[in-house]
Structures are given as structure tokens and as C-alpha cells.
Amino acid sequence: PSERSCITVVGKPIVQPHQFFGRTTLLGKIRWAWNKDIPEHLVVIGPRRSGKTSLLNYLKNLLQADFRRPGQPQGWDGWLPRNFQFVLVDFQKEVMWRPDGFRKEVLQQLQTKESSEPPTAEHFADTLKGQIGLKTVILMDEFNVGWERLSEDFWLNMRALGASGNVSFMLASSKNFAELVAKNQSQSSPFFNIFAHTLTLGPFTDSEARELIACSPTPLKEVEWMLQESHGWPALLQLLCDTQLQALETGEQDWQEEGLRRLKGEYYRHLLELPG
Numbered sequence: 154p155s156e157r158s159c160i161t162v163v164g165k166p167i168v169q170p171h172q173f174f175g176r177t178t179l180l181g182k183i184r185w186a187w188n189k190d191i192p193e194h195l196v197v198i199g200p201r202r203s204g205k206t207s208l209l210n211y212l213k214n215l216l217q218a219d220f221r222r223p224g225q226p227q228g229w230d231g232w233l234p235r236n237f238q239f240v241l242v243d244f245q246k247e248v249m250w251r252p253d254g255f256r257k258e259v260l261q262q263l264q265t266k267e268s269s270e271p272p273t274a275e276h277f278a279d280t281l282k283g284q285i286g287l288k289t290v291i292l293m294d295e296f297n298v299g300w301e302r303l304s305e306d307f308w309l310n311m312r313a314l315g316a317s318g319n320v321s322f323m324l325a326s327s328k329n330f331a332e333l334v335a336k337n338q339s340q341s342s343p344f345f346n347i348f349a350h351t352l353t354l355g356p357f358t359d360s361e362a363r364e365l366i367a368c369s370p371t372p373l374k375e376v377e378w379m380l381q382e383s384h385g386w387p388a389l390l391q392l393l394c395d396t397q398l399q400a401l402e403t404g405e406q407d408w409q410e411e412g413l414r415r416l417k418g419e420y421y422r423h424l425l426e427l428p429g
Contacts, residue, residue, distance in 0.1 A: 175361030180228030199354030244299035356385030
């Protein structure tokens, strides 16, 4: 990889697949679920800043990537979902809280023929079922927000679509199904019945963390200290790599103290407080 490609991404999800590290076991489970005649539905749960959005971006953009690191896609042994098409829906966007907004976004990403009228549930389902020869996966980020904002009828329609065999879903959420159902007792949960796998994002393995640290334009020091203080969470490793690289550039000596200050900031310290 070029020197620029090894600069760690800090504070936001990765977009380019070559910036994605780790998750080998989890990616292997995704391959197992998708490399079937009818790809299965998946749920990915993990705490805030654990890398859920980065994972979804990686899956969506992998096939179109101009550059991948050697060994990517890790965990897939050379398999690529070449007959797949991916849609990424972010429920943090208010337009996604309306059924017509959701449907329009999906159809636009699939580059289907635009209609002057808002797409109905029937038109939406018929269009997706007509994608012959392609397996469509709808990646839903911040699913817990969409679950709370959209109606029971909407999710019943999604269940019917997911049961048809033409479309698969991958949901990413900081909350598991039990928490979502408990918070929305008014909604029934048949939508959840089509999901067979729940995958959990935890810290990196030791080898995954070391691979991220090693991909640096300048060799980094105090690797064992970074592994210990980050608890293996990729977002925290990225912060420490960034802090040390900046210090090497500017000549600062107290980068470890600055790194710890950043780790304990408002947006990251919850990862340090998690058990294990």
C-alpha cells in the first residue's frame, strides 16, 4: 500500500476497503451465510464506536474498490460476492424514517428506473423481485433508530420481502432484538423471526491489532503499551496510532499522555469501561 493508504482513519467510519482491518472470523461467518442459493439475514450488534458502520461500508464498497491490501477480503479465502448488489441505508437520516423515503433511497442506489410518483410498497417489492440473476442485500445502519421510527406495517412488508428469497438484510445496531422489542412493546416482532444469525463486534484479536499498527508510513513504537491501553478496540488503536504519528511529525515527546487523554474523551471512554 502507498504511504497515504496507511494513514489511520480517526473519528469517522472507514469508506475505502483497504482501510478496513481485522474481523476475520466475523467475515468468515458472513461468507458462510451469504454463499448459499438464498443468502441468509444477519444482525451485527456492538457498542458505539465498535466499527459497525465501517463494516457495512466495507461490504458495500469491496467489489468496486480500485485497491485492496494483500489478503483482502480476509476470512473469505478468495471468494467475492460478485453476483451481489448492495444498498446501504442509514437510519440516522430523517428521510429514512418515512417508508417512501426508504424505498426511494434503495431504488436510487440500485439505479432502477425512476418513477415520478413515490414508490409504493407493491412497486418496491416487485422491482426488487425483478432483479434477476442478482442477490440484493440491504445493509441497515443504526437499525434501532429505524425500528423505533417506522410503523409495524412497514416492518411486516419488509418481513414479507425478506421471506421471498430475493432480498437479504444485514442489520447493524447497538441494541439486540430483546432490547428493541422491550422498548417497543406496541410493535409485534415477526420481522425478527427471519434472522438466523447474530454477530457481535468486539475488540480485535492480538494479530488483527498488530496488523493495523504495522500498516503505518513510519514504524511505531510502544506497541505493547498501545495494545494494552486500547483494550484491542480498533477506534482506540486508531487514536493512539494517530497521536504517535503526529508526535513523530512535530517532535513532541509526551504523545502517550496525549493519547490517554484522547482515549478517555467523551466519545470513546465507554469502550474502556466495557467488561472484558
